[in-house]
Amino acid sequence: MKTKAIVISGNGTNCEMEMAYACELGGFDQVDIVHISELLYGEKKLNDYHFLNLPGGFLDGDDLGSAKANANRIKHAVINNTGELLFDHFLQFIQQGGLILGVCNGFQLMVKLGLLPGFDQEYTVQRATLTFNDSGRFEDRWVYLKINEASPCVFTRGIEKIYLPVRHGEGKFVVENEGVLKKLHSHAQIVMRYTRTDYKEATGDYPFNPNGSVDAIAGVCDESGRMFGMMPHPEGYLHYSNHPRWTRERLPEEGAGVSIFRNAARYVRHTLL
Amino acid sequence: MxxxxxxxxxxxxxxxxxxxxxxxxxxxxxxxxxxxxxxxxxxxxxxxxxxxxxxxxxxxxxxxxxxxxxxxxxxxxxxxxxxxxxxxxxxxxxxxxxxxxxxxxxxxxxxxxxxxxxxxxxxxxxxxxxxxxxxxxxxxxxxxxxxxxxxxxxxxxWDPSRGIDIPVPRVKENNLSGEVAEVDLNVTDEELMEISQKGVLALNLNEMKALQNYIRDETVTNKRREVGLGERLTDVEIEALAQTWSEHCKHKIFNGIIHYQDEEGTERVIESLFDTFIRASTEKIRADLPEDWCLSVFVDNAGVIAFNRDYSLVFKVETHNSPSALDPYGGALTGIVGVNRDPFGTGKGSKLIFNTDVFCFASPFYSDPLPPRLLHPKRIYEGVREGVEHGGNKSGIPTVNGSIVFDDRFLGKPLVYCGTGGIMPRMLGGKPSHTKNISPGDFIVMTGGRIGKDGIHGATFSSEELHEDSPATAVQIGDPITQKRMTDFLLHARDAHLYDCITDNGAGGLSSSVGEMAEKSGGCELHLEKAPLKYTGLKPWEILLSEAQERMTLAVSPQKINAFLALAEKMNVEATVLGTFTDSGMFHVLYDGRTVACLDMTFFHQGVPPLTMEARWKVPQHEEPHFDSPRDLTPSLQKMLARLNICSKESVIRQYDHEVQGGSVVKPLVGVCDDGPSDAAVIRPLLESMEGVVVSHGICPRYGDIDTYHMMACAIDEALRNYCAVGGNPNHVAGIDNFCWCDPIASDKNPDGEYKLAQLVRANMALYDYTTCFAVPCISGKDSMKNDYRIGDKKISIPPTVLFSVMGKVDDIRKAVTMDVKQPGDVIYMLGTTYDQLGGSEYYASLGWVGNGVPTVDGPRAKGLYQALNRAMNLELVASCHDCSDGGLGVALAESAFAGGLGVAVDLRKVPAEGIARDDTLFYSESASRFIVTVSPSNKEAFHDTMKGHTIAEIGSVVADSTFTVVGLQGTAVVKADSNELRDVWKRTLAF
The missing domain is CATH 3.30.1280.10 (Phosphoribosylformylglycinamidine synthase subunit PurS)
Structure with missing residues (x-):
């Protein structure tokens, strides 16, 4: 049986190509970039896949706040001639044990849909948000990330630290209340945090923490570790030549971002096939 | 409610x-x-x-x-x-x-x-x-x-129970829909000109008379009667003609007849600048190429060259100056999403892979009173920056290269250059992708956004100076997401071969897009009432001329139309059939079944009478600067690094996504702290391949104050220098010329028009000389000729400015080179000779001088050097390479040092130079075709061998700490600085 990944595109996504390529490098047997209209026309079905990618971009221009209008679309859009809600297909996909990775705008979408943090497998209630960077500006820069090895996240297994680009104007992670933050910590759902160049302590200092995220949170997963969202772009570092200092440093051929996708492929092969 | x-x-x-x-x-x-x-x-x-x-x-x-x-x-x-x-x-x-x-x-x-x-x-x-x-x-x-x-x-x-009463900005409905006015051109010359001015037609008397003669022709009027028209042109026809004949669309200055007189009084008649210098140079280069890799030049919305056997590259650079002067955000946003549609509408359509942007502004710290209707330069700077940010980032196209040039003469009009590159498979549906086909009977289909009053008269407006009555409707705000949806859809449609021809709706809207496409089939029948509108109340001419954004026009065959429209509906994009292409020979437009325009295609496209213009060159004499060379160059180096034209642009660059699409190789900011200024961008458009695209540019308006010939030569050289500095292949690179000029037509209001036209001629002469010498063909370009501001007695003209952009190839991106020094102990080389050429330099400008000794380019020598440098890079002998431009050797050396986080020790006595006795001249001269290169000691010998026969010299070495030492011609230190401190100075000026 084949391991299958789907990358959803349309309405302003713009990282679908490299995300699909990352899935291929990670070892998925079949990778399809699927326009959301193909899901709404019932031509493609989420259930046929194991790994759902929500790529970065500017869904609906982030006009109502990042990913907000698209969260609304996914919640209300109906699959043609069936009366079924697209969102129900998302929930079924999760129930069947599939993996979801949201990067940047995809992470914002997952949080605003309520897929993350998804306490107690309740995937429809928003408990946190991603909002405007403290700097008030969009920025493209690379960040140092420390991975929480106690986290259940299946995507980061075996990774201690990773260096990746962020490219966003709304990446500041904010929680509904202290209780949510506590729970995130106690369930080890905080997968990655911004640090200084030594990858040690989580930091609130700009520009290492590029957006002012609470507790330097850069990525979170649900309690199962199968739903994962992150602001940095793993698909932005697939080859050493993506590294900002590749002409100065000796680096392995493969970019560090591939490991996230390889973990996903490995999990699918071992658990879902 | x-x-x-x-x-x-x-x-x-x-x-x-x-x-x-x-x-x-x-x-x-x-x-x-x-x-x-x-x-x-x-x-x-x-x-x-x-x-x-x-x-x-x-x-x-x-x-x-x-x-x-x-x-x-x-x-x-x-x-x-x-x-x-x-x-x-x-x-x-x-x-x-x-x-x-x-x-x-x-x-x-x-x-x-x-x-x-x-x-x-x-x-x-x-x-x-x-x-x-x-x-x-x-x-x-x-x-x-x-x-x-x-x-x-x-x-x-404040009444907290009510809040604010704000009027709802509904567009007022009127009952004028469908109304067509007729214009009587059987009038005096004076009245003709009044018609032109009142209607913002921007047509001169000769052109108005051409319209008059057309309508007086009996065979014309007889034909018109058959379709229900008479001896008067309708407003739809006049507006369509004015737009098609505008300077913006017809490039009348570049295509006119010029009587050019040089400084010795020798006269030369130039039939067309474009044909004589630009088209001719490209033709010559192509004829001499061993294998012609140019695929489509000058005939489409953008130029096309081969990338490899399977893919081709598309590139276009545009300006959006006038709209950006009025609304910097909307103007720049529309500029970038507008130029996106050029490569997208080239051939059968390309996928967009990079954006570039170059701005020319007055100082953001400008503190004199502002003339009426002008926005403060800082506001323009921030608005334009934000517009390009939104346009580029939201479209998912990396902004990989650019620069900002400051000169207070840009107060009257900022220049906003936006460029976009694309990639497409060389064959699509069995046909070369860079070709377009239309058959009579194909449907005219418009897709994307709807039509409103936005941007009406944009083409004619930008063909004029900025004046009191510049129309507000000329400004539009782009919508990147509507465009993204449309391009997503059209790429699907392209790959399913659902259409045969595509072009964008930019200046002139449907009139221009349908008018141009109709040339391929030989006519069209366009039904305006079918066009989807944003709101009711538009007159037919407004529908035809509207420059509402995010629209493409396509030719779709009757066999494919249903599939095309079904895909559009599925992907939630509006697509509407507006008529058919014909071979009637007529540009035929109807509204509700009634003919509102019917013009002979030949007259429509070729009826504009050529301009005849006078150009007179006179060598300007600036006062020769006189001051002593300072003993210590450290303070001047700090001052130079802080200058607007040299300082770090990081605060702007970081706000652009330069990495989306995953192929970033050489970023705009490089070095140990990711803040060194890259010479050029390298991207990998095909993620599974190691072949790369290199993009860079040259722009040096200050030299034009002395001689635009050398300004053009230096811009071409600078673009190529930057391109070669990162490893670009000098045998596979194409150029795009963007001329922005002040009004070069002499008149009472514009007494030095003949001189400005001579400046234009000279720039074109250099373009021919140097593109042919370097074998860099221009594949597309654009001109914007009326960059003046005039209200009351106040007139501000921009300095004549050419942006020369290049795009080419690097065969293996793993061999690309960045500008930061790498290792202590590496040998520092100076490539190229330094001359006493401070005329128009940043150094002179910092002291209030212009001077006369402008940098000149020795083309054949430079070409040889670039070829040799490329060989050295292919052999991986070069650790770092940085071009010397604004601020010369001094600034380049400082930038390379602090980008590498190291120091340097350099001896000016070793720098290859001719006729220089002063340290400051040697340090800051902006002589062309020079690089600072560092080489690992282990590669020294091989580097020397590779560079044999070219001017290179070992001038010092990279040191482990951050000390920056330069020994002068007298053998004593003339600069003692700390490279980290130099970096701080360089980063401070625009850190907002």
Missing amino acids: VHRIEVGFKPSVRDAWGEKVKGKMWDDFHCRVDRVQRIDVYTLDMVLSFDELKRIAEGPFVDPIIQHYAIDKPLARDFDWIIEIGFRPGVTDNVGRTSREALALVLGKTPQDEEKVYTSKQCIIQGDLSRKEVETISTGLLANELIERFTIVHKSE
Whole structure:
């Protein structure tokens, strides 16, 4: 049986190509970039896949706040001639044990849909948000990330630290209340945090923490570790030549971002096939 | 019924926008306030129940974690002032459009056409300001009155139960739909000119008379009667002709006849600058190429060259100067999404892979009183930056290369150059992708956005100087998401071979796109009433001429039309059949079945009479600078690094996504701290391949104050130098020329027109000489000829400016080189000879001089050097390479050192030079075709071998600490600095 990944595109996504390529490098047997209209026309079905990618971009221009209008679309859009809600297909996909990775705008979408943090497998209630960077500006820069090895996240297994680009104007992670933050910590759902160049302590200092995220949170997963969202772009570092200092440093051929996708492929092969 | 939903941040949440605005109020207006907050207002012009409003608010409009809201009552409290800013009627409101789509999903029903959502924002101020100050902030910072209106309310005027009464910006309906006026051209010459001026037609008397003669021709009028027209041209025809014949579209100056007289009085008649210098050079280069890799030049929206056997590259650079002067944000945004449609509308359409942008502004610290109607340069700087940010980032196209040039003569008009590259498979559906085909009977299909009054007269407006009555409708705001949806759809349609020809709707709208496409089939029949409109009340000529954005026009065959329209519907993109292409020989336009325009295609496209112009060259004499070379160059180096044209542009660059699409190789910022200024960009458009695309540019308007011939030569050299500095292959690189000039046609108002035209001629001569020498063919280009400001007695003309952009190839990106020094102990080489050429330099400018000794380019020598350097890079002998341009050797050396986080020790006595006895001249001369290169000691010998026969010299070495030492011609240190401190100085100027 084949391991299958789907990358959803349309309405302003713009990282679908490299995300699909990352899935291929990670070892998925079949990778399809699927326009959301193909899901709404019932031509493609989420259930046929194991790994759902929500790529970065500017869904609906982030006009109502990042990913907000698209969260609304996914919640209300109906699959043609069936009366079924697209969102129900998302929930079924999760129930069947599939993996979801949201990067940047995809992470914002997952949080605003309520897929993350998804306490107690309740995937429809928003408990946190991603909002405007403290700097008030969009920025493209690379960040140092420390991975929480106690986290259940299946995507980061075996990774201690990773260096990746962020490219966003709304990446500041904010929680509904202290209780949510506590729970995130106690369930080890905080997968990655911004640090200084030594990858040690989580930091609130700009520009290492590029957006002012609470507790330097850069990525979170649900309690199962199968739903994962992150602001940095793993698909932005697939080859050493993506590294900002590749002409100065000796680096392995493969970019560090591939490991996230390889973990996903490995999990699918071992658990879902 | 009108409802308002107001959304604001909860009091505990940090309002980054408010803080930014608060900062600017202090920085730019010296108004200190305690707090600024933002409230977003959605005005819903439709009947809704409270329950529906609540569902809309709590659904897409409000983020419950950080925001709260109020329905039909105000949210603001505890303030001194409120400023509410909203769009004027008819201005593109992207958030309003998204809101309307979102609420339709929530309610499960589509609103009626006239049921709209309008957005506005409130700026809530706590602080002790006078009304005058609040007004200044409103007009100077928050609102652009051309496209926005604002309302100011003081707390004493506030009725918390009612809030603010704001008019709903509905476009006023009128009953003029379908109305066509006729214009009698059987009038005196004076009256002809009055018709031209009143109608913003921008046609001269000769051109007006050409129209008059056309309509007087009996065979013409007889034919017209058959379709129900008479001896008068309709407004639809006049407007279409004026647009097609505009300077913007027809390039009348570049195609006219010029009598050029040089400094010795020798005369030369030039039939067409474009044919003589630009087209001719490309033809010569192509004929001499061993294998012609140019695929499509000058005939399409953008130029096309081969990338490899399977793919081709497409590139175009445009300017959007006049709109950016009036509305920097909208103008620049439209500039970038507009130029995106050029490569997208080239051949059968290409996928867009990079953006470039180059701006020319007056100093953001300009402090003299501003002439009327001009915006402060800092506002233009920030607005343009934001427009390009939104246009590029939201379209998912990396902004990989650019620069900002400062000169206070750009106060009258900023220059905003936007470029876009694309890639496409060389064959599509069995046909070369760079070709277009149309058969009579194919449908005319418009897709993307709808038509409004936006941008009407854009083409004619940009063919004029900026004056008192410059029309506000000439400004538009782009909508990257509507365009992204459309391009997603069209790439699907392209790959399914559902259309045969595509072009964009830019200047001149349908008139231009359909008019140009109809040349391929030999005519068209266009039904304007079928065009989807944003609102009713447009006259036929307005529909035809509207420059509303995000639209492409296609030719779709009858066999494919159903599949095409079905795919559009599925992908939620509007596509409408507007008529058919024919072979009737006529540009035939109808409205509700009635002919409103019927023009002979030949007259329409070729009827414009050529301009005849005079050009007279005179060598300008500037006072020769006289001052002593300073003993210590350290202070001048610091001063140079802080100069606007040299300092770091990181604050701008970081706000552009330069990595999306995953192929970033050489980024705009490189080095140990990711802050060194890259010479050029390298990207990998095909992620599975190691072949790369290299993009760079050259621009040096200061040299034009001495001689535009050398300005052009230096711009071409600079572009190539930058290109070669990162490893670009000098045998596979194409150029794009973008001329921005001040009015070169002599008249009473423009007494030095002949000189400016001579400057234009000389730049073109250099273009021919140097592109042929370097074998860099121009594949596309553009000119913008009326970059002047004139209101009352005040006239400001830009300095003649050419942007020369290049795009080419690097065979293996793993061999690309960056500009930062790498290792202590590496040998520093100077490549190329330094001459006493400080004329027009940054150094002279820093001291208030222009001088006369402008840099000149020795083409054959430079070409040999670039080839040798490329061989050295292919052998991986070069550790770092940085071109010497603004600020010469001194600045390049400092940049390379601090980008590498190391120091250098250099001896000026070793620098290859001719005729230089002064340290400052040697250090800051801007002689062309030079590089600073570092080489590992182990590669020294091989490097020497490879560079044999070319001017290179070992001038020092990289040192482990950050000391920056330069020994002068007398053998004593002339610079002792710390490279980290130099970096700090360099980064400070524009760090806002």
